[in-house]
Amino acid sequence: MSLFARRPPASAEDYRAAARARMPRFAFDFIDGGAGTEAGLARNRAAFADALLMPRALVNTDAPADTARAFLGRAWRLPFGIPPIGLAGIAWPGVDRILAAAAERHGVPYVASTPATDTLEALKAAAPRSGMFQLYVGRSEEITDDLVTRAEAAGYEDLVVTVDVPRPGKRLRDVRNGFALPLRPGPRMVLDLLTHPAWSLAMARHGAPRFANLERYAAPGAGARSLAELMAGQSSGRLDWALVGDLRRRWKGRLVLKGILAPEDAARAAAEGADAVMVSNHGGRQLDAAPAPLAALPAVRAAVGPDFPLALDGGVRSGEDMLKALEAGADFVFLGRPFLFAVAARGAAGAEALFALLAAELESALAQTGRTGL
């Protein structure tokens, strides 16, 4: 190994490159990719690239900036969190728990996904204060109901209902790579695995990632295929405002709707009693033609008024991006892929380093825009 190989990545984008080198292509593409032509994915980033921040001079910013932020009734140490990631274990073994624990340590939210590769119970234990649960309302009423019951029993106070998956997104990279569950490696995938030995050995030692929340609902003795089918049924077009109303009546804690871009939908969410909305296009993984969340945000903010809690995700990659989102009307942001890539590149140390990097970038952006805090 060269002397330079261990130089720490200097940005979220560097972690992406480091993860790309370490992961087989099909696994990297599953995380990195978007729907359709990926124009939507590119728009998420372009919106941030086009947004500017005005530098402000001659403000004494010598003291460390106050980066604390209130969101959903709690004070967080930083204005960003980790959103729900299904099948995260494809990045690196144990990544769900690594990220839950890191979020807890740094005092930021961690959202456990319905198709997580660890159980919602274990993830709440790893993030007792930070943990929130993301619900996919699937085809089966019984499973949806049981997931909510389990989330209550595990002590979750925040239910994040994802509303932008009425159909699975069509991700062409996965189709072209032959990435489907169960994995049936053809010659190209075998070569992919052999040429990424660190990842392949780690997976071999740990076992392939599993849908830890859902496997109990598969018929006893059912194989991987039926689990994959069960997973496919975990999002559905049956979720509508009536079901949101039911969930609102049932869930005693805070209810968040994730995946809203239309101002009318955001206003309706507030009227239906949601405690917050996450303005999101699922990281460009659902409707290719969806607007970038950063571009959609001002109209959403105008529709819900100044006080309704709004979070944003999709394309946030730096401290400056966080400020851009906050200036456009967000109260809070989430970063998905960067945390997966950090762990894929360097394990738990990668998550730690990414937290430090993002916090330092945020501090710098605050100082350069003449702010002593958020």
Ligand SMILES: Cc1cc2nc3c(=O)[nH]c(=O)nc-3n(C[C@H](O)[C@H](O)[C@H](O)COP(=O)(O)O)c2cc1C
């Ligand atoms: C690999 C992967 C899996 C995801 N799984 C889920 C999920 O299970 N539930 C959900 O609500 N969103 C899911 N998302 C969307 C993220 O929560 C988040 O909205 C998105 O990653 C934000 O965009 P960013 O990656 O550009 O930061 C997933 C995203 C990725 C990249």
